[in-house]
Amino acid sequence: MDDKQLQQWVERVSLQYFGRPFLHLASFNSRLKATGGRYFTNSHNIEISPHQLEAFGQEETEKIIKHELCHYHLHILKRGYKHRDMDFKQLLAQVGGSRFCNTLPERSARTGAAYKYMLLCTQCELKYYRKRRMDVNKYRCGKCGGKLIIKVLDKI
Structure with missing residues (x-):
């Protein structure tokens, strides 16, 4: 699907579910990974993420389009268009848009990375597991205030 087809799709969804035309541009942005779409x-x-379309299909992408159109139409009408506004929440439920998009498969695999470091308290022997290295000279144990030592964990 290209930007022209997406534009037609957004215009069709806007008329069908909101009863109002979409008069601006809709396009794909392949840099969107953590979000399904953006409204400016x-x-x-x-802008809509093409990765969502590839991974989850047209049904989920249409829910993202509805979500962004809720922002669009409420902002044009000078009503509450932000996620926390009641107008937005009610319109989103009414048209059947999604509140959150699904996590892309390659992103969920990355976030589940194993811990690389273990911090060990020299007094109470409490263990802290970390993905990132930290300077143990700047911190103390949260339980007893003891000195911490760092150990690099082997990859399993």
């Missing part, structure tokens, strides 16, 4: 308040344009 200055230009009123919408």
Whole structure:
């Protein structure tokens, strides 16, 4: 699917579910990985992640389009268009849009990385597991205030 087809799809969804036309640009943005789409308040344009379409199909992508159109139409009507606003929550439920997009498979595999470091308290022997290295000279044990030592864990 290209940007032209996406534009037609967004315009069709806007008329069908909101009864109002979408008069701005809709496009794909392949850099969107953690979010399904974006609405720009200055230009009123919408960007959609093509990765969501590839991974989860048209049904889930249409829910993302509805979500972004909720922002669009409420902002144009000068009503509460932010996630925390009641107008937004009610319209999103009414049209059947998704509140959150699904996590992409390659992202969920990355976030489940194993711990690389173990911090050990020299007094109470409490263990802290960390993914990132930290300077043990700057910190103390949260339980007893003892000195910490760091150990690198082997990859399993």
